[in-house]
Structures are given as structure tokens and as C-alpha cells.
Amino acid sequence: MTEDSNRTPENGGRLDTKPRSGPRAGAAARASAGRPRTFLNSPSVKLVLIGLLTLMLVVPTTFVWVLVEERADRARDVAQDIARSWGGTQQINGPYLVVPYTETFVVTEDEKEQTKTHRYSAVLFPERLEIAGDVAVEERQKSIYKLPVYSSQLNLSGRFSSPPSSAFDPQNGGLVQIEADKAVLVVGIGDVRALKSEVSVSIGTTGPVAFEPGLAGLMRNRLPDGRHGASGINAAIPERTWRQGFSFDIPLNLNGSTALYFAPAGQTTSLRLASDWPHPGFTGAFLPDSRTIAGTGFEAEWSIPYLARGIPKVIHTSEMPLQDKLLGVKFVDPVNFYQTISRSLKYAVGFISLTFLAVFVLEVRSGWQFHWIQYGLVGLALIIFYVMLLAFAEHVGYGFAYLIAASAATALNAAYVGSSLKSAFSGVVMAVVMASIFGVLFALMREQDYALLIGSVIAFVALAVTMFVTQRLDWSGGEPLAARPAE
Template identity: 40%
Template sequence: MTDTDFRPDGNSGDTPSSPQLDPAAQPGAVRTVLSSPGVKFIMIGFISMALLIPTLLVWGLVEERGRRAQEVSARIAKGWGGPQVLNGPYVAVPVEVNRNQTVDGRIVWQTVTEWALLMPETLSVDSKLSTEERRLSIYTLPVYNAKVGITGRFAPGMIDDLRQIEGKPDLDRAMLVMSIADITGIRSDAGMRIDGGPLMPFDPGMKAISSLAPGTVEPYASPVRLDSGVNRPVGRALVESGFSFAVDLSLNGSGSFAIALAGQTTHFSAEANWPHPGFEGLFLPEEKTIGGNGFSAKWTIPYLARGVDRVVSSSVLPLSNSLMAVNMVEPVKFYQVVARTLKYSIGFFSVVFLAVFIIEIKSARKVHWIQYVLTGLALVVFYILLLALAEHTGFEIAYVLASLATAGLISTYVGSVTGSLRRGTILAFVLTTAYAVMYLILREDEYALLAGALISFVTIAATMFSTRNIDWSGVARKSA
């Protein structure tokens, strides 16, 4: 046995030694894997999801600015007048009724005062609204002064209607009541004429009568009651004979103007110099004309369509949610629109990143994942820029400026990274088109889902076609 038969390490001389890994080759292998298109595609997905964090912070900023705008609008309305709702007039008659209750296990009877509310046979409300925008700091609110003429008639059969109500009516204490949502908006000496007689002023408040705040659906579920309104004694003779009435009001308000269907047959007309009305409530207008200088509209609601009897036993005015309303819509409530653009952010990020990815794989120069992050942050800053500009210029101008600035920044950056002016120009076209399509989606709610589905399909189809020959693993490039 020779010295070469065995070695101190235990290996025979005829057996080749185990191959040793070259440490210098490890970083290159890792770089090859990380730079493969498949891994890069997954990293882009993670970056897109990670960008939702700053996007949510921007969403919070939009909500905070929107709340601030509402607070300022409330301050403007407080000094001028809030949304106005007129309900009435009604004839309120106190009724003495015997009621029992259990006290210490005994049934005790006592006489209590309840109320019967009689509705006019006909009611006509004609309103002319002079509107303007009031500004406080950078915020505005549409306000109006309404010249309101209210006419109608209570039928002679009110005594017969009162027989439907349990108890003994006290006709001598009968009064006419009308609810006004924000009584501080009255800008004239409000009064009424009965049967064409002299003007008789109203007294403030509705005494024992109240009304439900608009939006309260069920009186027994946390009702919000309002006692703002006016009243005028009418007495026994007028209740027995019936009477016609006329009321003229000068009323300041903001945001919206509405009336309840207080008449058995109710006619309502409204006109204003505001070109952006929104018609809301239980009934929409039968006739309407909208132009650049304003609008006009008319309603006629018959007794049967109203669905309420002409006399009710209650101390709360009925029909608080049976309204005909005109909303002074602002041309663009940009806080809501900016919030809606954020809902499409993840899809928008994906479209832009896919475009950059396709440009990268067609280019000899690669885009680092940090550069993808910077591109995504530029997309997030778009929303902040849009919000800040919209508060000063309006939504349309702000959207154009923010989208052009963002598209120019990202396309110039990616074109510089890839060393190709042509590819930067292509990306600028993609970004501009994407922003234009998103604007159309925002303006047309009805087609938003359809447009989004088509855009998603076209985007994934274009990505699949452009990457059909890509070596996603990078094995072929490594072998070469």
C-alpha cells in the first residue's frame, strides 16, 4: 500500500473530491432569480397592495376636509337659514278625553287634553327662490330667499270630521298651526288673511303641537321632534263655517326647500335662478323646465294619492316625510367625487404598473423595484393634488391639471429610466387615456361597472398578448 492509497482526510486517491460551491457565484444567482420576469411580476403585485396604505391615509384626509366643509356650511346656514320645510297649515282643536291609568294597583280615571288636527280641503303653495352662493374662507354654500304665497280653504264640514275623534272638542281654543323647519329664516312680519280680511299676525311656536324632523320614519323609534313654527287662534265660528286663508312669507334658507302634502289636494310650484336643481321627496314634479338661467317645476297631489285621512288624533303634525323637495345641488360636490376616485385606485395602480412592466420587458434597461415604488407614490400624490386644487379651482380644472402633471412626471421618469423617449411617450398616452376613462366613469355612474369590466378585460388581454413569449423564470437568459 502506497502513500497515495489513503489520505489523512479519509479519501482514497482514486476517489475525486466533492465539488465545492463558489461563494462568489451566490449573489449572481440570487440577482438572476430576483430579476426574472415572474418574480418581478409578483413584486409589482405586492407593491400595488402596499400602496393601499398611503391611499387609505389620503382617503382619511378627504373625509376630514369634507367634514370641515360641512362644518363651515353649517356656520353659514346658522347665520342665514338652514334647509326649510313647511308643513301646514292645520287647524288644531283640543279634545277632552277620559283616560284611565293604574296607580298603586288601582284604576284611576282622569280627563286629559289631546289634539285633533284638521287638514285644509285645498292647499296651494307658490314659491319664488332668489339664490346665491355665500362664501366663508374657501368654502361656499348655495342659499336662497323664498317668497312664498300659501292659499287654501278649510271646508265647512270640519265639525263632522271631528265626530270621528273620541272625546269632546273645545272649539273655542282652536288654532291654526304651521311648522317651519328653521324659524330664524323668517324675514317678514308673517301673518294670514282669513276670507280676504285684514292681515292678522302669527304668534311664534305651535304651543302643544310639534312636528317630526325630516327623515324620521317611525314616531316611536327615537323621534326627533321640532316645535318651531307659528300659530294663530281661529275660534269656534270659523271651525263651524269653514274659511279660506292666505299667508305670505319671506323665508331665508339654504341647501333645500320642501313642503309637506298638508292639503287634501295640494298644488306646489317652485321657480328659482339656480340651474342645478335636484327634485326629491315622495313625489316628483309633473312639469319641470331647467335652463342655464334657472328652473321651474309644478306638482299636483290629489287626496287619494296622499294616503292619509283628513283628520288625525295626534299632537304631532302628520306627513313630515311626505314631502315635495327641491335641492339646490352644487355643480360638483368634489369631496364625494375625489372619494370615488380613490375607490378605483387599486385598479388604476395595476393598469399603470402593467404598462410599465410591459415597457420594461421590451427594453434592454430594467426598472428597479424601488422605481416602481416611486411611480406608485406619484400616483398616490395625484389624489392629494386633486383634492388641494379642487378646493380652489373646482373639480374639472383640478382633475385636468393633476392628471396632466402626474402623467407628465411618470412618463418622463420611466422614459429616462428605460433610456427611450418613445417608450416614455407611449406611457404618457396610456396614462392620459386611463385618466380620461376614469373621469368618464366618475361622470356616468350608470355605466361605471360596465366600463370597469371592459377596461379590466382589455388590460389583461393586452398584458397576456405582450408577454406571451416571455421567459417568466429567466432560465433561458441564465443558460445563454
């Protein structure tokens, strides 16, 4: 070896009398060629710059989140268009027997007696209500968006007992006049446009009585979106029939979308639902007593006793009762990927930080410089991952889209890091690290209840690995570990 070959920039051209050989000489040569001694190249400053760069990437991450919300709003608008054509969320409330009556009474105002007349509606609940329904669900598509819609065959049966003597007691001590010939049977329906056939009620042994649209002007029905409107049907009931009590049977052929709700209108209510949709979401004031869920659909049964309902047998009101005690099922889309992607963006900073940390460790171990601009390019590739995930999920579904986007981001960053650090081993390590990160992120999105636990464990492990890998690193900017002579 000649003397000139041992002159280095670090010793100012002085002769290095200690020859170097082997792998450490190669690492030192790489450090000398690829890592000039500058302030910005010191590991401590590099780590600070990486932290600032991570925070800067919050800005494009926010833009991606806005894009996800915009696409989600577009999907909701299309779903509403489908629902308007097919039928919206349905709520079946009733049947109730509504008997109007007036009360005439005398009041004294300004030392003068005045006669006033108030109009009331006595709402009688069925003594027993049994609801059975078969619901066939399918997905309707418009453009690239889908919405679960259903066709239901429902049957409402039960019995009204004769009204109690207190049903028409005066409210102000006046004279009561019952409008017995105006009694009606009313059933509230969320979207009457979705009725697919005429509806009639079979009363006792008499023939069917046809329903008319609306709630006969007597009551208001609060719709699922909070608005009020006359959404329902009514059938006139003869005085002799309702005074004696009667049984009823009401078949309904009803379309709808997203969800189906019922009110426990009977003093005792039983409900049985069966459907071919394998992803039910039971909700409302009462959960089913029993349920069976399989890949081919579900069956569920509810039983609500009189005391649990918490309402007397007769009430006086101008609105449909039990609007706050609905029960039913949502036909859940198993993966709402807009919500999932939006939630995953909350972990983007940690996701990017772990990736940068892996690159930093590989850099300080390799002896080659990885510029902070290159860190930015790696981070932008991770941002593009979310955009690709959103774009592909709208066409091929969330699971397959995640595989495509994650594979592309992993391959790109692994190849880039490996080639920049002149090390195939670094590329392989980067691929393993990123595949692990993407796998953990996928698990976090599926296991929301354990997200905090999993995230905290990963952060601890990443910090521990970094601490021990960089234990002998000269943070002030000296030679990297690989270039140090053995002690």
C-alpha cells in the same frame, strides 16, 4: 471585428463564433449591461414583486382617503355654520286648523269608578291648498368652502271647509267639551329664525291676523335632523270663522339652505316652484308632474290628490302630520368633489396596477432594467395625484384641478420612465397610456351607472394586450424578446 469583442459574460468568456450586428445586437448589449442574470430580475419574480408593491401602496391610499374624509367633515362643519347664520334646510308643513277639546269619561279600576279627563287636538286639513314659490339661490363662502343658500318668496292659499260632524266624536264614549275659543291655524317651519318679515294670514274678507311664534303648545314638529321642537307659527281663528269654513292667504319671506320641502297638507295640494338654480334635485314622496330645467334655472309643478295622500280629512294627534310624505327640491352642488375623490380612491389599486403593467411591458421590450424601487416611486406619484387633486379642487374646482393633477402626474411618470429605459419612445407610450388611464378614471367618476361595465372592459383589454406583447418572453429569466436571435 476582433475575437475579444465577441466574448460575453453569458458564455463565460467563450468565443462567440456567430457575430451579431444591427438592432438586435444593440438590444443584446443593453440586456447584457442593464440586466444581469439574477433571480430577482427574472420577469416572473419581477411581476410578483410588482403585485406585492401594488398591495403595499394600499396603505398610503388609505391615508389619502382619511384625509379626504377629514376635509369633507371640515366642509360640512363650515356649511353648518353658514346655515346657522342664514337658515337651514326648510320644511313647510301646513297650514292646519287645530281645535282642542276634552273628553270626560268614567272608568272602573279595582272595582271603583273613577272620572278621567283626556285632552285631544282635532287636526283639520285644508280642503284645497295651493303653494307658489320663487326661490333665488346664491353661494355663500366662508374660508375656501361654499354652500348654496336661498331667499324664497312663498305664498300659501286655499280654503278650509266647515268641520264634519264626526270631527269631535268621543274616543272613549264620554262627554266632549270643545274649546272653540282656542282654535289656531298652525304652520310648521323647519327654521323659524330664517323668517325675514312678519307673517300674517288673510282670512276671507276680514283683515290680516298676525301669527305668533311656536305651535301654541298643542303640537310638536319633527325637525329635519330628527329632533323634536316647537318650530312653527300659529294664529288664533275665531269660532264663528272656523265653524263656517274660511279661505286663507299666507305670504312667507323665508331664507334657507341646501333644500326646500313641503308637506301636501291639503286634501288636494298643488305646488309650483321656480328658481334660478340650474341644478335641482327633486326628491321626496312625490316627484313633479312637470318640470323644465335650463341653464338659467328651473320650474316644476306638483299635484297631489286626496287619495294619493292617504290620510283622512280629520285626525287626532299631538304631532305635526305628514312628516314622512314631504316633497321638494335640493339645490345640488353639481360636483361634490369630496365624494367624487373618495369614490375614485376605490379604483386606486386597479389604476396603479394598469400603470405598473404598462411600465413592465415597456421594460421587457426595451432590454433595460427598471428596479422595483423605481416602480414604487411611480406608484407614489400616483398617490400624490390624489392629494394634489384634493388640494387644488378646494380652490379652483374639480374639473380644473383634475386637469392640473393628471397632467403633472402624467408628465412626471412619462419623463421618468422614458429616461430610465433610455428610450424617448417608451416615454411617449407611457404618456399616452397614463393620459388614457386618467381619462377613463374621469369618465368613471361622471358615469357611475356604467362604472362596472367600463372597468371590466378596460381590465379585459389590458390583459389581452399584455398576453400578446409578452407572448415570446422567457419568464424564467432568459433573454428578453428584443435580444433573441431571429428563428
